[in-house]
Every structure is written in structure tokens, then in C-alpha cells.
Amino acid sequence: MTSELSGFYRLSMRDRRARVAQVIGAREDELASLSPDRGLAEGQADRMVENALGVLGMPLGLCVNMRIALDGEPARDVLAPMAVEEPSVIAAASYASKLLRAGGGVRATVSEPVMIGQIQVLEVPDPEVAERAVLAAKDELIASANSGHPSLTAAGGGARDVEIRHLARLGEDDPCGAMMVVHLVVDVRDAMGANAINTMCERLAPRVAELTGGRVALRILSNLTDRRTVTVEGRVPFSALEGQGASSGEALARAIEEASVFAERCPWRAATHNKGIMNGVDAVLIALGQDWRAVEAGAHAYAAQDGRYTAMARWRAEDGALVGRMTLPMAVGTVGGVIRVHPQVQVNRRIAKIERAPELAAIVAAAGLAQNLGALRALAAEGIQSGHMRLHARNVAVEAGATGSEVEQVANTIADRREVNLRAAKEALATLRARPIAKVEPIAITTPTTTRPARRPPTPPMPESARASMSSGESTSGESSMTSSDSGTQKRYERQPHREFGGKVFVTGAAGHLGANLVRRLLAEGRDVRVLLRQGSNNEALEGLQIEKVYGDLRDAKRLVELMRGCTTAYHAAAQVSTVVATPELERDIFECNVLGTRNLLRAAIDNHYERVVVTGSFSAVGYDPENPQRPGNEDDVFYPFDDVLPYARTKVQVEHEVLKACVEGLDAVIATSCAILGPHDYKPSRMGLTLVDYANGRLRAYPPGGFDFVAARDICEGHFLAMHRGRRGQKYIISTQFATVDDLMDIFEEVSGRPRPRLRIPGPVMQGIAAVSQVALDTFAPSTPRRFTPAAIRILRAQRHADTTKAQVELGYEPTSIRTAIHEAYADFARRGLVPARPGTVGVAESAARKSPPARATTDSAASESSNRAATGS
Ligand SMILES: CC(C)(COP(=O)([O-])OP(=O)([O-])OC[C@H]1O[C@@H](n2cnc3c(N)ncnc32)[C@H](O)[C@@H]1OP(=O)([O-])[O-])[C@@H](O)C(=O)NCCC(=O)NCCSC(=O)C[C@@](C)(O)CC(=O)[O-]
Ligand SMILES: NC(=O)C1=CN([C@@H]2O[C@H](COP(=O)(O)OP(=O)(O)OC[C@H]3O[C@@H](n4cnc5c(N)ncnc54)[C@H](O)[C@@H]3O)[C@@H](O)[C@H]2O)C=CC1
Structure with a gap:
């Protein structure tokens, strides 16, 4: 079980419960009593206390990332429920637990009870x-x-x-x-x-x-249980503190040490320092039905035992790490009290997987230590107000009358202005309501036989290298044809005839980034759609759509045959997408979902007599010339299997192999190969989406140079659609919009968010080094954390690989649009969902961006040469 649930806070409350159920191996309905309308019944409350009038609600959250080694036993991941009314407490504890796990997690020793x-x-x-x-x-x-x-x-x-x-x-x-x-x-x-x-x-x-x-x-x-104590110790290597708000990891550690000594020497400061610790301690105690007043009283008495009230936890910078230690009296129990009668306490105990009192004591103290570290980090770095007040701003926004997605938008506005008060919130709300709601530009509906909407740019020219090796001719169908040479092999491409398919369409990966766009595209075409969803996964992207939902897993071959019955064509977009060097377990998962899952789907399609299946491929599975990685890669470039490539990329090569095997067995299947997708309806969200959200919220602290070929969500959908209707059986088509450097993306991010880019543009080799070092720690302690710039991602960006879409353009009639538009669309959609600040002008901006955008492939070449110039000058 992992407690490392990066981005957990971005999920809806229902999805968080579903995710937790999945992680702890419970049924989703077992967590239902945590729902605000369930829990302690009036009768139970009446029996618990005297003169009962009702039941007071209190937010219950989850501290993620916690890892604890109790009394020399192997460390285990822990999800710690926390009941607390104060904003930013749970965020800070989760943040600090993430830092502490970089040092192996918290070690705990519990005395005899x-x-x-x-x-x-x-x-x-x-x-x-x-x-x-x-x-x-x-x-x-x-x-x-x-x-x-x-x-x-x-x-x-x-x-x-x-x-x-x-x-x-x-x-x-x-x-x-x-x-x-x-x-x-x-x-x-x-x-x-x-x-x-x-x-x-x-x-x-x-x-x-x-x-x-x-x-x-x-x-x-006596509540001064000085013989029943818990001692916790946590280490954060300086390297893990790099980039966390100070000039260096060591400088931050020293600043936290100074903050600790302040509290050790001064009772006035100690009271606040210890309040921070109690933020964590009490919240876990309350969630787990403990007598928190008893523990509070004992802890404070213990902190004053030498006759002077002092800090409960102490932090020292020693041996390349920040080390925190704390001993607290800890009278907690797993038998008796309200533990047995309170339904929510029982669920919380299940979530934290607590059997015995020492485990409970260790979690309580670890939450206290983490909370203390979280607060001290903020105090020693940017100050407490920015993080705390940003989250507190949500309360103020609600008080001002904001509802739904307005809450996040008003909160962001007043926090950005550093005016977290009711008057400012009311003003921000009034301004927000006065302007039209940010709307995502609907995806243009085109078919290869109809004329494209006027706002689309004209067909961009072919990449220089491809153009040089092509000669045009006449195809048998009377449409255009071209030949292209790759390593001396002559290739002849011909426009393919359009084929119609009737019946219902089966879509996998429908709740993912590509799938969510594809389903909308199909609905706009008037198609009947059935989607395969995984129970417990975040399926929010499809809410409100008129589609048939079936639940299952690609790995379940038998069930898949049943679930696919009755449809005639399929788009297979599901995959375990990962840019990390995976643990063996994750590798296994990636292999099973991608390779075996695809095989199961293709076999089920054969069993159900499907007319055609389009399988999503990845540009990471396209080979390239290591001597000249910028030569646009095409469908014939062979993937070199012994390169230092990601497990994910290897599986995507095998996916193509499975497609060809299925074609031999009689299936009609085509591969639509995607580059890095950018665009709306990114609910999981993707690595690029996360980067945009973090950028817009001021959380992107550095970026590397380099570049890659990107594809607009609408283009990859169009590519899939064209592959279905015009693609040749057993063929692969690379679908890309344009090459863009990271600097190009930063330009557009600045434009769309109104925020300046991070000042730190770290040269490729340095960023590679930093990412490699942090990757070792992350792979050891946080294998499932989504990372923005992993070493593999940086390597890919540094290679500046370009994609050649000639085959798709000629055979399918594919026309790329613009990445700039795609980013505007992504931003507008994130703003609609309250994940980034809505900006005046977000409305319609995507449209105007589309109008202003230069032809994509023209940008490609200039961007490429510009980026190589930059690389050459080192700017
Ligand atoms: C609030 C943060 C964490 C933001 O900090 P940030 O830099 O925006 O966080 P980040 O985006 O780098 O995210 C890091 C991790 O923090 C967590 N996190 C990040 N954002 C959220 C969120 N919205 N909801 C839930 N979790 C969140 C989450 O685990 C995330 O990991 P990821 O999921 O990305 O892998 C930071 O500013 C902070 O730690 N501030 C300190 C807040 C604090 O201590 N509050 C307690 C109340 S103040 C008090 O009573 C105590 C005090 C201060 O007086 C004690 C003392 O004086 O010693
Ligand atoms: N996002 C990108 O930039 C790129 C994506 N691709 C490919 O595009 C396709 C879609 O990618 P995204 O939409 O970005 O991914 P995503 O991660 O947003 O969505 C993938 C979906 O597949 C589902 N899935 C995974 N394993 C499953 C299983 N065993 N059974 C049922 N469903 C399962 C997940 O629940 C998720 O909804 C994938 O084939 C991916 O390899 C290729 C290149 C780049």
C-alpha cells in the first residue's frame, strides 16, 4: 500500500474516497459513512453526552505521504485521517511528510503502556x-x-x-x-x-x-504519562530541501534549526511552536476517537517538566540532513472509549490500518512532527501567510457568498492581492459575476469530406527535411500522393478513400485526457458511444455526457469480451502512462495494462467481429537517429530496444506488435501515434496539464531548455477519427501539431496566465543532474509521484525530437492546427474548473489565438532553429 498520493487534493471529495478505498483495499461503500450526511446518528450522540442537541460537523481530511518505521520494524506507508477546522494544516502535514519520506520516513519508538x-x-x-x-x-x-x-x-x-x-x-x-x-x-x-x-x-x-x-x-x-511515551525522529536530506523556498537545502535546514532554538529558549515562542505540533497531534487524535484533551495536557506538562516551558520538538542540521526529534507522553487506546461506537472512527481506523495502541501513538506523533516541520519550513522560507492565507481565503470566499467553482477563483484573487478579508472577497465575487462565464471553445466538428471552418489555419508546409525527399504524383484514387525517402528507402504515400462505419463505438481510456476529448468528438458526430471505465478511478471527465458506461479492467480478458459485445468499432486509448523509471511493481502494472490489456482488447474485438479498431500509439515508441535526434522521426524509424528508455515506451512498442499480430489473425486495426498532448478536459491531470496548473498558481520554480513535438487535443482526436475512416489496415500514423521549445511554451504560459515565467532556467545537463539525483530519492521513497520534469522527460526534451506527419497529412488528409490554441483551451478549461485563476479575456481567447496562430509547421522549423541557436549561445 502506498500513502504517496500526489495530487490527491485536486480530486473531488467523492473521488478521494474512491481512491482511498482502492488504496486500502476496501469497497467504496465502506467509506460512505465519511460522507457529510452520514456518520454519527442523533441517538448515538444522545447516548454519548448529556443534554445533546445535535451533532457538530468537522472537516475530516487525510494526511498523505506518511511513512513510519515503528520500533525497528520495516517502515510502512500510512494514511493518517485528520479532523480539524483550520485550513492549511493537512496540506502542511502532507507536504512535510513528503519531505520526511525522502529521509526514509519517521522512526518511532513507543514505551511500555x-x-x-x-x-x-x-x-x-x-x-x-x-x-x-x-x-x-x-x-x-x-x-x-x-x-x-x-x-x-x-x-x-x-x-x-x-x-x-x-x-x-x-x-x-x-x-x-x-x-x-x-x-x-x-x-x-x-x-x-x-x-x-x-x-x-x-x-x-x-x-x-x-x-x-x-x-x-x-x-x-495522571495525564502526565511520562512513562508512557512515544519518541519520533525524522530526517530530511539537504538535497530534498533544495528548491523548497530558500537559497539552498542546507540554508533552509539551518533556518529551521534557528527557528527551533528560538522555541527551545523562549516560552512565548514555544507556545506557538507547540501549537503547530498540536495541529497535527490533535487532528489525528480527534479523527481516531481519542481523548485529545488528555494528550494535550500531558504534552504541555511534559514540555515544562524542567521547570521551564520549552519546545516539544527540536530540529538540528546534522550530517547533511535536517533532523527532528520529539518525545511526547501518549495515552491512546484501541480498545474502549468511543472507538467501538463511532462509525466514522472505525472507518478512520481502517484507513490508517491501526490494530494496536503503539501504532496509533506513532501516527499521532508523526503527524505532530510533520506539522511542526511544515510550519517551520513555511516560516523559515516564504512566511506562513502565503500558504495558510491562500487556503484560508477559501473560507473567506464562502463567507462572501461564493459557491461552486467561484470559491477557488475568489480565493485565488484575494490571496494573489494579499487581501484576504471579507470586503475584498465580496468585491472579487462581484467582479467575477459581472463577467461572462469562462467557456471552453467547442471542438470544431469536421469530417474529411466537409470544408474546414474558416478559423483553421491553412495546411502547413511539410517539414524541410521531408519536403526535400519527396516528389508528388497522382494516386489511383485521383487524390494527391507523395513519396518520401527515409535512409534511402523510397516511400510512396497516397490519399486513402473514406470509409463509413455504423453501430456503436467502444472507447477505452475514455476518462483520460485523450479519451475525454475523443468521446466529445464522437458525440458531436452524433455517434453512440460506450465507454470502459475502471471502478474507483477518477471518471469526472465524463460527467453529464450521454454515453453508456461499463465498468471493468482491460486485464480481465473474459469480462472484456462481454463488455465489448454489441459495438462495432473501438478506439483503444487506455494505457498506464508513466514517465518514471518504475519500480518492479509499477513496471508489472504498466506491462499488464498496456501490453496484455491491448492484447485482450484486440482478441475481444476479433471475438465480437469488430469492423475496425484504432489503437493509440506513442511517439516515444518511434525510433530516432541518435546522431541527429532532430531529424523528424517517421513511422519507419525503428525503435532501438537497448537504449536507456522508459518501461512505458517499451510497452508501447509491444502494443504495436500486438496490433500487427491481431491483423494477421484477421482484425482490421490501425495505430494513431500521439505526441505529447495539450488541451482541455485534462482531469487526471497529465504531466503537461499539471505543469500548466502549477505554473498558473506560481508553483513552477524552474524549467529546463529543450523541446518536443506536441499535439493539440483536438488534433489527436481528428487524427484518430481520420485513422478510423481513412487509415490503411495495419498501418501507423504519427499525429503531431508542432514542435515547440520549452521557452515557446513558457511564452504561451505567460500570455495565457498573465504570470511571469520562473526566473530559473536551468541548463539541460544541470537539470538532468538534479533530476537524476532527486529521481533516486523519489524512486526509492515515492515511486508513484507524478513528476513534471523527470530525468527521462528532460532527456527527451534535450534531444529536441521532431515528428514527421507527412504520412498522416497525405494519406489521411490530416491538418495540424496550433499548440498555442490548445494551451489557451487547456487554460480556459482549468479555469472553468477553478484550478487556475480565471482571467478577463479567457473567454474567446482560444478563438482569437486560433485566428492569430501562424501555420503550425512553419513555427516548427523556426522554433527548432531558434532553440538550437539558444542552445548554442547558452542563453
Ligand atoms: C499550504 C502549503 C502546503 C502549500 O505549499 P506549496 O508550496 O503550494 O505546496 P506544493 O504545491 O509544493 O505541494 C507540496 C505538497 O503539499 C501538499 N499540498 C499542497 N497544497 C495542498 C492543498 N491545497 N491541499 C492538500 N495538500 C496540499 C501536497 O501533499 C503536495 O504534494 P503533491 O500532492 O503535489 O505531491 C505550504 O504553504 C505550507 O506548508 N504552509 C504552512 C501551513 C501551516 O503550517 N499551517 C498551519 C496553520 S498555521 C499554525 O497554526 C501554526 C504556526 C505557524 O503558528 C506554528 C508555528 O508558528 O510554528
Ligand atoms: N498524454 C500524452 O501526452 C500521450 C499519450 N499517449 C497515449 O495516448 C493514450 C491516452 O493517454 P492519456 O489520455 O494522456 O492518458 P490518461 O492517463 O489521461 O488516461 C488513460 C486512461 O486509461 C485508463 N486505464 C489504464 N489502465 C487501464 C486498465 N487496465 N483498464 C482500463 N482502463 C485503464 C485509465 O483509467 C485512464 O482513464 C494512451 O494510449 C497513451 O499511451 C501517447 C503519447 C503522449
Whole structure:
């Protein structure tokens, strides 16, 4: 199980529950009681407290990324539920847990569950005699205490010892005489312990009075559980702190160390430092039905044990890492209390996979340590207000009357202006409502036989290199034909005739970036569509569409045959897309979904007599010339299998192999090969989409030079459509819009978001080095984290590979549009969903961008030469 759920916060609440259910191996409905309208019933509340009036709601969130090694056992990933009303707490704990896992996660040690019960004795005639009498009767007292608790002793716990303390008068104001306290030391095992200890103390009280000759007053446990503690330690290597808000990782570590020492020396600061720790501690305690007041009181008393209130957690920069250590008294239980009766607590316990009290103690303390680190990082770097207030701004936006996606937009506006107050929020809301709603330009509907809409640019010229090796001629169909030479082989391309297909269309990967656009394209064509979806996956992209949804997995060959029955054609766009060097488990997953999944789909298509299947290929599976990677790659370039390529790319080569095998077996299948997709309806979201969102929210801190061939979502849909209707059986067609450098993309990002690009443009080799170092850590500790610029991605960008779309242009009549338009469309769609700030002019901008855009392939060549110039000058 992994707790590393990068981008989890971007999901809807329902999808988050579905994702968690999937991760912990539960059914989605098992988490249903976490829904705001479920949970604690009125009757249950009435039995829990007195004079009950109702049930108070409190947000419940999840701290992700946590990894804990308890008492030398192997580390395990933990999802920590947190109930808290304060914004930014859970975000900060998740952020810091991500940093801590770069150092292997938090190590925790939990002491024996030994607590103290106190019996207060006053007016003792002779304290020394009384002490001897009580200690002489120790065994009798212990036996008596245990006799009332057979279940505790049966579980291996029970009273263990009896100790005496004498409390002298504090001064003139102290109205009592000498006081004696009998401490009953009890091992409470997995219980919180209060009830057992209080009962024991009350049971022993008469006998203690007899033995001491004094008057017994209070009989109660102590919440200063200094013998029942949890100690946590976490390390963050300096390298993992690079780029986290200071000039270097080490500088940030030193700044956090200084912040810690401030709290260690100063009680005023310590109170705030410790409040940050309690943000994490209390939130987990509440979510797990614990007596958080008891732990709070114990923690603060412990922090003042030396007579001076000080920091609970301390941070030091040592041996190339920032190291945090904390010991807290921790009386928590997994038996008794509300744990059994509160339905949501039970679900939370299941999510955190807690069986025993020490596991619970470790998670609580790890959340406290992470929260402290999160707050100190922010304080030592950009300050607390920017992150905290950005999230708090959402509350203010709601208070101002914002609803739905307005909330995020108003919050972003007031946070950007650093005016997080009600008046500013009301103003921002009024402005937002005064302007038309950002609308995504509908995808143009064209068929190869109809005229293209006027706003489309004219057919761009062929790439220079391709043009040089071509000669035109007449095809048998009377349409254009061309020959192209690749490594001396003459290729003749001919425009293919159009074929119509009736019946229902089956689409896989429909909730993905390509699929979501493709389904809309098909619906606009008036086609009947059935989509294959995975239960528990984020399928939000298809909400509200008139389609038939069936649920299953490509890996389930038998079921797939059933699910595909009744359709006549298919677009197979599903794949496990990954740009990381995968762990063996992830590699297996990529292989099974992509290769075996495709094989299953193709076989099911044969079984169901499909007329044609279009399979999505990847440009990463197209070979290239290592001596000259910028020579536009075409369909005949053979993939070199021993290169340092990603597992994903290898599987996409095998996918093509499966297609050809299926063609031999009689299937009619065509491959539409995609370059990096940019455009709207990116719900997962893709690596490029994530980069745009992060850029627009000021979270992209650096970028590399280089370039790649990109494809607009509308173009790749058109390419699929054309492959279906004009493609030749068993053939592959590369579909790309244009080559663009990262600098070109930054230009467009600036234009679309109104934000300046990051100042850091890190040269390719340096970025490669940084990415390679961080990749080692990420592969070890965070294999599933989506990363923007992975070493593989940077290598690809540095190679500046170009795509040759001649074959698609000639045979299919494909015409590329513009990447600039695609980015505007992507931005408008993200703005509509509240993921990036909506900007005046977002409306219609895509249209005007389309009008202004130069022919794509013309840009290609100039962009390429510009980028190589830049590379040459090192600018
Ligand atoms: C708020 C952040 C995390 C943003 O920080 P950021 O730089 O925008 O975060 P990022 O985009 O680099 O994302 C890093 C990770 O943070 C998490 N994250 C990022 N954004 C979210 C979100 N919206 N919802 C949920 N999780 C979020 C998430 O895990 C994400 O990983 P990913 O998913 O991308 O792989 C940062 O500014 C921060 O840590 N601020 C500190 C906030 C804080 O401590 N709040 C507590 C309240 S203040 C207080 O009471 C305590 C104090 C401060 O007084 C104590 C003291 O004085 O010591
Ligand atoms: N996004 C890009 O830039 C590029 C994408 N491609 C190809 O385009 C196609 C679509 O990619 P995107 O839409 O970007 O990906 P995506 O990750 O947004 O969507 C892929 C979809 O496939 C589904 N899927 C994965 N494994 C499955 C399984 N075992 N059973 C059922 N469904 C499964 C996922 O749930 C997801 O909805 C893929 O074939 C990919 O290899 C190729 C080149 C670039």
C-alpha cells in the first residue's frame, strides 16, 4: 500500500474516497459513512453526552505521504485521517511528510503502556511510618487492584508497582499541610487506561487510608504519562530541501534549526511552536476517537517538566540532513472509549490500518512532527501567510457568498492581492459575476469530406527535411500522393478513400485526457458511444455526457469480451502512462495494462467481429537517429530496444506488435501515434496539464531548455477519427501539431496566465543532474509521484525530437492546427474548473489565438532553429 498520493487534493471529495478505498483495499461503500450526511446518528450522540442537541460537523481530511518505521520494524506507508477546522494544516502535514519520506520516513519508538494513578492522602500523622506501611503492603495492594480487572490482567496488563511521593507546602499561601501521594503504576496495554486506573484507585483508597492513618481525598489517574511515551525522529536530506523556498537545502535546514532554538529558549515562542505540533497531534487524535484533551495536557506538562516551558520538538542540521526529534507522553487506546461506537472512527481506523495502541501513538506523533516541520519550513522560507492565507481565503470566499467553482477563483484573487478579508472577497465575487462565464471553445466538428471552418489555419508546409525527399504524383484514387525517402528507402504515400462505419463505438481510456476529448468528438458526430471505465478511478471527465458506461479492467480478458459485445468499432486509448523509471511493481502494472490489456482488447474485438479498431500509439515508441535526434522521426524509424528508455515506451512498442499480430489473425486495426498532448478536459491531470496548473498558481520554480513535438487535443482526436475512416489496415500514423521549445511554451504560459515565467532556467545537463539525483530519492521513497520534469522527460526534451506527419497529412488528409490554441483551451478549461485563476479575456481567447496562430509547421522549423541557436549561445 502506498500513502504517496500526489495530487490527491485536486480530486473531488467523492473521488478521494474512491481512491482511498482502492488504496486500502476496501469497497467504496465502506467509506460512505465519511460522507457529510452520514456518520454519527442523533441517538448515538444522545447516548454519548448529556443534554445533546445535535451533532457538530468537522472537516475530516487525510494526511498523505506518511511513512513510519515503528520500533525497528520495516517502515510502512500510512494514511493518517485528520479532523480539524483550520485550513492549511493537512496540506502542511502532507507536504512535510513528503519531505520526511525522502529521509526514509519517521522512526518511532513507543514505551511500555505504563500509567500512573494517584491517591491523595492528607493529615497523615507520621509520613515516614505511613510510607513504610504502604510499601510493605505493596503486593497486597497490587493484587487487590488487579482483582477488579481480570480482563486487563488476562491481556498481559495490570497494576505493577506502588510508589510514594511526599508533597511539601509551597509557601505561606499554601493552605494545606504536608501531603502524601500514593502512585499506583499500571500497565494498561492497548487501552487509554483512564477507566481502569480510576477504578483501581477508588478500590484501594480505604485500605490506603487504613495503612497511612490519613484521610484519602482524590483518586484519579495522571495525564502526565511520562512513562508512557512515544519518541519520533525524522530526517530530511539537504538535497530534498533544495528548491523548497530558500537559497539552498542546507540554508533552509539551518533556518529551521534557528527557528527551533528560538522555541527551545523562549516560552512565548514555544507556545506557538507547540501549537503547530498540536495541529497535527490533535487532528489525528480527534479523527481516531481519542481523548485529545488528555494528550494535550500531558504534552504541555511534559514540555515544562524542567521547570521551564520549552519546545516539544527540536530540529538540528546534522550530517547533511535536517533532523527532528520529539518525545511526547501518549495515552491512546484501541480498545474502549468511543472507538467501538463511532462509525466514522472505525472507518478512520481502517484507513490508517491501526490494530494496536503503539501504532496509533506513532501516527499521532508523526503527524505532530510533520506539522511542526511544515510550519517551520513555511516560516523559515516564504512566511506562513502565503500558504495558510491562500487556503484560508477559501473560507473567506464562502463567507462572501461564493459557491461552486467561484470559491477557488475568489480565493485565488484575494490571496494573489494579499487581501484576504471579507470586503475584498465580496468585491472579487462581484467582479467575477459581472463577467461572462469562462467557456471552453467547442471542438470544431469536421469530417474529411466537409470544408474546414474558416478559423483553421491553412495546411502547413511539410517539414524541410521531408519536403526535400519527396516528389508528388497522382494516386489511383485521383487524390494527391507523395513519396518520401527515409535512409534511402523510397516511400510512396497516397490519399486513402473514406470509409463509413455504423453501430456503436467502444472507447477505452475514455476518462483520460485523450479519451475525454475523443468521446466529445464522437458525440458531436452524433455517434453512440460506450465507454470502459475502471471502478474507483477518477471518471469526472465524463460527467453529464450521454454515453453508456461499463465498468471493468482491460486485464480481465473474459469480462472484456462481454463488455465489448454489441459495438462495432473501438478506439483503444487506455494505457498506464508513466514517465518514471518504475519500480518492479509499477513496471508489472504498466506491462499488464498496456501490453496484455491491448492484447485482450484486440482478441475481444476479433471475438465480437469488430469492423475496425484504432489503437493509440506513442511517439516515444518511434525510433530516432541518435546522431541527429532532430531529424523528424517517421513511422519507419525503428525503435532501438537497448537504449536507456522508459518501461512505458517499451510497452508501447509491444502494443504495436500486438496490433500487427491481431491483423494477421484477421482484425482490421490501425495505430494513431500521439505526441505529447495539450488541451482541455485534462482531469487526471497529465504531466503537461499539471505543469500548466502549477505554473498558473506560481508553483513552477524552474524549467529546463529543450523541446518536443506536441499535439493539440483536438488534433489527436481528428487524427484518430481520420485513422478510423481513412487509415490503411495495419498501418501507423504519427499525429503531431508542432514542435515547440520549452521557452515557446513558457511564452504561451505567460500570455495565457498573465504570470511571469520562473526566473530559473536551468541548463539541460544541470537539470538532468538534479533530476537524476532527486529521481533516486523519489524512486526509492515515492515511486508513484507524478513528476513534471523527470530525468527521462528532460532527456527527451534535450534531444529536441521532431515528428514527421507527412504520412498522416497525405494519406489521411490530416491538418495540424496550433499548440498555442490548445494551451489557451487547456487554460480556459482549468479555469472553468477553478484550478487556475480565471482571467478577463479567457473567454474567446482560444478563438482569437486560433485566428492569430501562424501555420503550425512553419513555427516548427523556426522554433527548432531558434532553440538550437539558444542552445548554442547558452542563453
Ligand atoms: C499550504 C502549503 C502546503 C502549500 O505549499 P506549496 O508550496 O503550494 O505546496 P506544493 O504545491 O509544493 O505541494 C507540496 C505538497 O503539499 C501538499 N499540498 C499542497 N497544497 C495542498 C492543498 N491545497 N491541499 C492538500 N495538500 C496540499 C501536497 O501533499 C503536495 O504534494 P503533491 O500532492 O503535489 O505531491 C505550504 O504553504 C505550507 O506548508 N504552509 C504552512 C501551513 C501551516 O503550517 N499551517 C498551519 C496553520 S498555521 C499554525 O497554526 C501554526 C504556526 C505557524 O503558528 C506554528 C508555528 O508558528 O510554528
Ligand atoms: N498524454 C500524452 O501526452 C500521450 C499519450 N499517449 C497515449 O495516448 C493514450 C491516452 O493517454 P492519456 O489520455 O494522456 O492518458 P490518461 O492517463 O489521461 O488516461 C488513460 C486512461 O486509461 C485508463 N486505464 C489504464 N489502465 C487501464 C486498465 N487496465 N483498464 C482500463 N482502463 C485503464 C485509465 O483509467 C485512464 O482513464 C494512451 O494510449 C497513451 O499511451 C501517447 C503519447 C503522449
